[in-house]
Amino acid sequence: MVDFLPLGIGIERWLLAGAVLLGWMAASARWLRRDEAGAGQTAEIVIAHASQTGTATSLAGLMKEKVAESGRDAVLVPLAAAGAEQLSAARQVVIVAATTGAGEAPDCASHVERTLLARPIALTGRQVFVLALGDRTYEHFCAFGYRVKAWAEKSGAEVAIVAVDNRSASDLERWDELMRAHGLPQIAREEERLVSEWIIAARREVAEGDTRPIRGSRSGPLLHLELVPGSGEMPDYAVGDLFEWHGPGGVRRDFSIASLPGDRSLELIVRRVELPGGGLGRASSVLTAEDGPIRVRGRIRSFPSFHETAGSGPLLAIAAGSGWGGIRPHVLAAAAAGRPVWLVYGERGGEDEPAILAELHKLHGQGRIARLDLALSRVATGSPSYVQDVVETCRSEAAAYLGTDGAVAICGAAAMGAAVEELLAGALPPSWIERARAAGRWRSALY
Numbered sequence: 001m002v003d004f005l006p007l008g009i010g011i012e013r014w015l016l017a018g019a020v021l022l023g024w025m026a027a028s029a030r031w032l033r034r035d036e037a038g039a040g041q042t043a044e045i046v047i048a049h050a051s052q053t054g055t056a057t058s059l060a061g062l063m064k065e066k067v068a069e070s071g072r073d074a075v076l077v078p079l080a081a082a083g084a085e086q087l088s089a090a091r092q093v094v095i096v097a098a099t100t101g102a103g104e105a106p107d108c109a110s111h112v113e114r115t116l117l118a119r120p121i122a123l124t125g126r127q128v129f130v131l132a133l134g135d136r137t138y139e140h141f142c143a144f145g146y147r148v149k150a151w152a153e154k155s156g157a158e159v160a161i162v163a164v165d166n167r168s169a170s171d172l173e174r175w176d177e178l179m180r181a182h183g184l185p186q187i188a189r190e191e192e193r194l195v196s197e198w199i200i201a202a203r204r205e206v207a208e209g210d211t212r213p214i215r216g217s218r219s220g221p222l223l224h225l226e227l228v229p230g231s232g233e234m235p236d237y238a239v240g241d242l243f244e245w246h247g248p249g250g251v252r253r254d255f256s257i258a259s260l261p262g263d264r265s266l267e268l269i270v271r272r273v274e275l276p277g278g279g280l281g282r283a284s285s286v287l288t289a290e291d292g293p294i295r296v297r298g299r300i301r302s303f304p305s306f307h308e309t310a311g312s313g314p315l316l317a318i319a320a321g322s323g324w325g326g327i328r329p330h331v332l333a334a335a336a337a338g339r340p341v342w343l344v345y346g347e348r349g350g351e352d353e354p355a356i357l358a359e360l361h362k363l364h365g366q367g368r369i370a371r372l373d374l375a376l377s378r379v380a381t382g383s384p385s386y387v388q389d390v391v392e393t394c395r396s397e398a399a400a401y402l403g404t405d406g407a408v409a410i411c412g413a414a415a416m417g418a419a420v421e422e423l424l425a426g427a428l429p430p431s432w433i434e435r436a437r438a439a440g441r442w443r444s445a446l447y
Contacts, residue, residue, distance in 0.1 A: 041077070042075070043074050043090060044073040044074065044091050045067055045090060045091065045093075045094065046075055046077065046082065046086060046090040046092075047060050047067070047074060047076050047094045047095075048060070048078065048082045048087075048095045048096070049061075049077075049079060050096070050105060050109035050144070051096075051106055051305070052107065053301075053445070054304060055098060056096040056097065056098045056106070056131075057078075057096075057302075057304070059096050059131065059133075060094070060096040062187050063094060063184075063187055064076040067184070067185055069185075079095060079097065079109050079112055079116070080109045080111065082116065087121060088121055088122045088126070091127070092129070092182070093127070093129070094129045094131070095131070096131045097131070097132055097145040097148050098134070098145075099133065099134040099142050099144040099145060100446070101414045101446065102140055102414070103144065104144065106144075117147065120151070122155070122156070123155035124156035125158075126156075126157045127158050127160075127182060128149075128157040128158070128160075129159075129160050129184070130145050130149050130159065130160070130161040131161075132149075132163045135165065135166055136165040145161065145163065162174050162175040162178055166252055168250055169188060169250030172187065194299050195246050195297050196229065197229075197231070198227045198228065198297070198298055199230055199294070200296060201227065201265065203223055203225050203226075204223065205224075206221075206356040207348075209274070209348075219271065219274070220272030221271075222270070222321065222322060222356060223271075223272060223288050224267065224268075224355070224356075225287060225288075226266070227243070227265060227268065236261060237257060237300045237302075238261060238302065239260070239261065239308040240256075240303050240304075240445070241300055241307075242254045242300070243256075243266060243268060243298055243301075245283060245287065245296060245297070246296075247283060247296075251282050255270060256269075256323075256325040256326030256445060257300070258324070258326070258328045258329065259328075269325030269328070269356075270283075271321060305443065306409075308443075309330065309408070309409055309442075310407065310440035311407055312338075312339060313339065313406045314407070315331070315339050315340070315342070315406070316401065316409075317331050317409050318344045318391070318411075319346070319411045320345065320347070320412040321348070325411075327343070327411045331343060331369065332368070334407075335368035342371040342373075343360065343364075343372050344373045344375065344390050345373075345375070346375035346386055347376060347377070348376070357374070360374070373390045375389060375390045388419040388420060391423045395423050395427040399424070399428050399429075405441070407436065408433075408436065408442050408443070410444040410445070410446065412446065412447075413447065414447060416446075417446040421433065421444075
């Protein structure tokens with residue numbers, strides 16, 4: 001068993017970058033469609049994925065494409081759809097597994113641990129490679145990936161794992177070393193080819209940060225960024241997709257796209273991270289600190305599990321802080337489709353905060369948001385409130401509002417999302433949330 005742990009563009013260039021990006025987006029769509037065909041299909045190599053933000057799906061799809069180019073027999077399948085017989089029939093199994101929240105499996109694979117991973121299967125003589133994705137700042141770093149590893153070992157497989165911190169380039173190179181040693185394709189350099197240059201054309205503060213430290217830390221302001229491609233036209237994307245920023249030293253960060261497909265610029269809502277001692281976080285120091293247009297590197301990445309909610313029923317949209325960036329296109333798209341929208345939004349400041357609350361009140365006044373409830377946690381007078389407080393107060397109303405065909409979209413901190421789900425689960429009919437997830441009427445992007 002091997003256990004690796006992390007230690008101005010010219011016309012030709014923008015044409016190449018555009019071709020690569022379009023190719024990647026088309027390939028992503030193909031990978032998602034082929035997932036359905038891959039369920040139950042046997043092959044020499046099975047590549048399974050469990051993704052929270054789409055990264056695991058993207059990396060697994062890239063591996064499948066590279067394996068196909070080599071002429072070897074492989075199948076791509078969501079881990080949630082992989083069966084014991086399919087995995088046992090393979091000679092090599094690659095599992096790309098993300099960890100979310102406090103060490104949990106991604107939402108799309110939440111049932112896997114009580115089904116597939118609940119007992120060993122026949123994997124003796126098979127090679128299993130786990131590419132575990134996570135964030136080292138969390139206590140349970142890559143915990144789900146390590147539970148997959150433990151299950152594969154109990155099943156008799158020869159197991160190797162590489163834990164990747166925030167898609168670290170050096171960690172992915174370690175994965176490539178493992179793949180090369182076992183005759184499988186490398187992906188680190190291939191993924192980097194999908195990145196292109198963008199210009200931050202405008203930047204404005206939309207909510208103030210804390211005026212004083214709270215428990216030794218100070219949360220900086222929210223900024224609204226407008227990005228345009230360094231060259232060429234704005235690429236296509238979907239409601240809920242992400243902008244993946246690539247910074248110096250291989251640092252990468254995901255930001256929800258706050259604009260709608262077809263808008264003239266790509267909009268982000270970014271919280272400035274202010275460190276003890278006066279420094280800024282690695283992304284903040286680039287994205288939020290400088291004045292005037294600056295060039296950055298990044299790419300649009302598909303996030304299927306947070307795409308537009310299905311159906312035509314009412315939408316309950318819930319967000320806090322920078323989560324407005326992820327919820328905003330859901331709200332605008334639902335309103336444009338004639339769906340009633342109820343927004344619950346939480347921020348730190350009071351009603352006198354600048355643009356972000358002004359935009360919400362404007363959308364409410366226009367009727368695009370039918371009901372608006374604000375949770376203001378650090379008001380100067382009165383009692384502070386949080387999103388969970390608002391939902392608890394009106395959960396019975398929310399259940400009646402959603403009915404049988406309503407939809408829910410949540411974006412913000414994982415603790416907030418878990419509390420909101422627990423409250424709604426207690427008010428909604430049994431299995432309502434589970435059925436809504438299966439139908440695409442429950443979407444969440446939590447961090």
